[in-house]
Amino acid sequence: MSLSRRKALLASSLAFAGTQGSSAVAADAAGSSPRAYVYPGNPTAEPVGGQPPKGAALPEGDIEFQLKRQRAMELVLWAAPAVAIYRFRAAAFEDLGLKDNDIIAYSRAATPKLEAITANSSTPYVTAFTDLRKGPVVLEVPAAGPDGSLYGQVVDAWQFTIADVGPSGIDKGKASKYLFTPPGFKGRVPSGYIHVASPNHRIALAFRSVVAKGKTQEDAFRYSHRLRMYYLSEAKSPPEQRFVDPSNDRYATIPVYDERHFADLHAIFTVEPVKVQDKVMMGMLSSLGIEKGKPYQPDESTVRAMREGTVAAWAWVQWWFDHLPRERLYWPDRHYASLMMADKNNKFTYEYEDRIDVLTRAAQFVWCTYVPETLAPSPATQYLMAMADKDGKLLEAGKLYKLTIPPEMPVKQFWALTVYDRATFGFIYTGSGRTTLSSYDMDMMKKNADGTLTLYVGPKAPDGWESNLVPTAGVRSLPAMRLYGPTEAINDKTFKMADFEWVA
Numbered sequence: 001m002s003l004s005r006r007k008a009l010l011a012s013s014l015a016f017a018g019t020q021g022s023s024a025v026a027a028d029a030a031g032s033s034p035r036a037y038v039y040p041g042n043p044t045a046e047p048v049g050g051q052p053p054k055g056a057a058l059p060e061g062d063i064e065f066q067l068k069r070q071r072a073m074e075l076v077l078w079a080a081p082a083v084a085i086y087r088f089r090a091a092a093f094e095d096l097g098l099k100d101n102d103i104i105a106y107s108r109a110a111t112p113k114l115e116a117i118t119a120n121s122s123t124p125y126v127t128a129f130t131d132l133r134k135g136p137v138v139l140e141v142p143a144a145g146p147d148g149s150l151y152g153q154v155v156d157a158w159q160f161t162i163a164d165v166g167p168s169g170i171d172k173g174k175a176s177k178y179l180f181t182p183p184g185f186k187g188r189v190p191s192g193y194i195h196v197a198s199p200n201h202r203i204a205l206a207f208r209s210v211v212a213k214g215k216t217q218e219d220a221f222r223y224s225h226r227l228r229m230y231y232l233s234e235a236k237s238p239p240e241q242r243f244v245d246p247s248n249d250r251y252a253t254i255p256v257y258d259e260r261h262f263a264d265l266h267a268i269f270t271v272e273p274v275k276v277q278d279k280v281m282m283g284m285l286s287s288l289g290i291e292k293g294k295p296y297q298p299d300e301s302t303v304r305a306m307r308e309g310t311v312a313a314w315a316w317v318q319w320w321f322d323h324l325p326r327e328r329l330y331w332p333d334r335h336y337a338s339l340m341m342a343d344k345n346n347k348f349t350y351e352y353e354d355r356i357d358v359l360t361r362a363a364q365f366v367w368c369t370y371v372p373e374t375l376a377p378s379p380a381t382q383y384l385m386a387m388a389d390k391d392g393k394l395l396e397a398g399k400l401y402k403l404t405i406p407p408e409m410p411v412k413q414f415w416a417l418t419v420y421d422r423a424t425f426g427f428i429y430t431g432s433g434r435t436t437l438s439s440y441d442m443d444m445m446k447k448n449a450d451g452t453l454t455l456y457v458g459p460k461a462p463d464g465w466e467s468n469l470v471p472t473a474g475v476r477s478l479p480a481m482r483l484y485g486p487t488e489a490i491n492d493k494t495f496k497m498a499d500f501e502w503v504a
Contacts, residue, residue: 065305071284072309076261077316078281078358081159081365082272083264084117085204088253088369089129090264095251101137101231102242103128105209105224108217112427112435115252117369118339118383119427120482121436122416124217126150126207126224132182133201133271138193138235139180140228141165144173148215148223152207153370154180157200157272160349161373165207168380170194179232183273190232200272206370221245254426257314259298259306262288266296277356317366318423320359322394324387335392335499339368339383339480342375367425378491382483390499395422397476400458401500407451410495412485414439419457422476430471437470457500 052058059066076083092098106124110116119125130137141150144167154163162180167173171194179193182201189195209220230238255261265285270292274282285291288306289298298306330336341364343350343357348371350361364371367385388394389401409415416438421428427435437445437455445468447453454468457479461469470479481497489495 062301065301068288068302068305069309069312071287072262072306073312073316074309075265075281075284075288076257076310076313077362078278079265079268080255080362082157082268083255083261084365084369085155085157085159086202086264086268087255088116088127088204088206089202090267091251091253092127092129096244096246096249098129098244099242100130100134101128101229102244103224103227103229105221105227105243105245107221107245107247110427110435111247111433112429113248113250114246115250115254115424115426117254117425118367118418118420118480120208120416121418121427122414122438122440122482122484123208123210124220124224126152126209126227127205128227128229129202129204130180130229131202132180132198134231136179136181136185136187136232137203138228138230138232138238139178139205141171141176141178142223142226143175146212148212148220149173149210150207150224150227151210152205153372154178154196154203154205155370156198157202157268159365159369159371161371162198162203163194163196164372165205170196190235202271254424257310259303259310261310262290262298262306263296266290270294277351313362317363320363321367321387329387330384331493331496334496335386335388335390336384336481336497337387339385340371340375340379341368346375347373348375378486378488380485382486382490384481384483384497386479386481386500388499389502391502393502395477395479395500397472398459398474400456400460400462400503401477401479402454402456402503403479403481403500404448404452404454404498407447407453409439409483410487410489411439411483412487414484416440416482416484417455417457417470418480418482419470419472420478420480422478425478428471428473428475428477430473432471434470437468456503458503462503 092104096104098104104125104127106126109121109124110119111121114125139154144150149167151166151168153161154165156162163170163178165171165178171178177193178196179189180196180198180203181187181189183199185197207224209224211217211220225243228238228241255264269282269285269290288302290296324337326332328337328341330338341360342348343360344352348364350357350364386395395401403417416436418436419428420426445453446465454465456462456465456469457477458469458472459474479500483490
């Protein structure tokens with residue numbers, strides 16, 4: 001290329017650069033909407049892309065803060081299963097003074113002092129936690145029989161079931177020793193153990209100690225004390241098992257929806273292995289200052305973004321349930337939804353070949369904990385949540401509703417109407433402490449002349465019907481009909497339960 005040609009090109013380039021520079025400065029100084037560049041010699045041409053359309057409204061305020069707030073909201077929804085199960089652990093250690101391998105065994109059914117997501121108040125709970133970073137852990141379960149039986153799950157740090165326990169579980173109701181090993185375990189598994197390789201370090205269990213025929217809750221409580229949990233390194237001489245009964249203690253396990261939510265995220269994700277599909281979200285966590293090997297020290301602006309994002313996530317979940325997809329209704333002409341909203345594979349991972357359904361997964365684990373690995377075609381229990389009244393109107397705070405059920409419900413064991421706070425999905429604190437009415441309470445309840453039973457949910461019962469009321473203390477309620485041992489009429493949906501009706 002000749003020297004004169006190079007000089008001409010350089011002059012042209014400088015002129016074009018000068019035109020762009022002056023245009024940018026003018027636009028920025030004026031605070032105008034996105035500018036359009038023009039090419040020298042063709043004033044009508046401009047780039048196809050590279051900036052928003054003319055007149056587009058640009059974000060106002062601190063755009064870095066807005067990004068953090070949006071990421072905070074997405075992270076809360078993504079991590080819902082993990083935070084929900086971690087709260088059980090953290091609260092046990094903080095509120096009850098537990099250590100790894102201690103066992104919580106309730107001596108009676110739960111009261112509102114167990115602040116847990118949609119817990120039952122009909123059978124006592126058993127729960128425990130451990131950390132496999134300290135080595136493999138042994139769980140001894142007793143045989144099911146005339147003294148009692150256990151039913152429940154062991155879950156990993158993401159709350160995905162790694163072992164179903166009890167007569168319908170891996171042990172088939174036989175006296176067994178489970179051995180849980182940590183990620184990457186290369187050691188030898190001794191004979192005589194049911195080996196379960198955990199994908200995470202921290203695991204948790206929750207069982208129900210089922211009252212055997214002719215036995216009492218006290219018997220079920222004693223039966224639960226046959227459990228043992230200890231490290232494999234202690235197997236030759238296991239330590240004395242420590243049991244804690246928090247029946248009279250506040251045990252606050254429900255996730256908190258403010259900036260403290262992210263302290264839980266830090267506690268979880270700086271410990272657990274990272275799955276490939278979660279690396280993008282881990283990148284988002286790092287942008288909020290949560291990284292392995294680094295202390296949790298968010299600045300003031302980040303804390304505010306965390307708070308606002310967490311509140312937004314809570315609001316989205318409430319909106320989702322208020323606009324529940326119609327296909328989620330148990331009967332198409334009623335207004336109940338199953339508590340167990342399994343994915344299309346009848347599992348609770350919500351993982352498909354091309355995606356993970358994060359939003360439905362979040363909704364499931366915000367209102368339910370300790371789900372089975374697979375939803376059976378005919379589940380041993382059904383939990384039907386009343387999402388609206390018979391006219392399709394959402395249940396409102398401060399109003400009284402009634403539900404009339406037949407003299408014989410289609411269950412082999414028992415039914416229980418439990419009422420939760422719609423905002424928290426936990427029990428409602430009331431003066432009476434009552435959370436549930438069940439078929440075990442038939443003798444104390446008033447019946448209709450035709451043998452049917454009318455149950456009331458609201459702040460105050462009609463005169464003379466106080467024994468049939470589950471009080472709500474004026475908060476918005478979420479009634480749940482829990483059916484234990486449902487017959488085929490429930491599972492094949494030939495039986496239909498009436499909707500709740502507004503009374504006053």
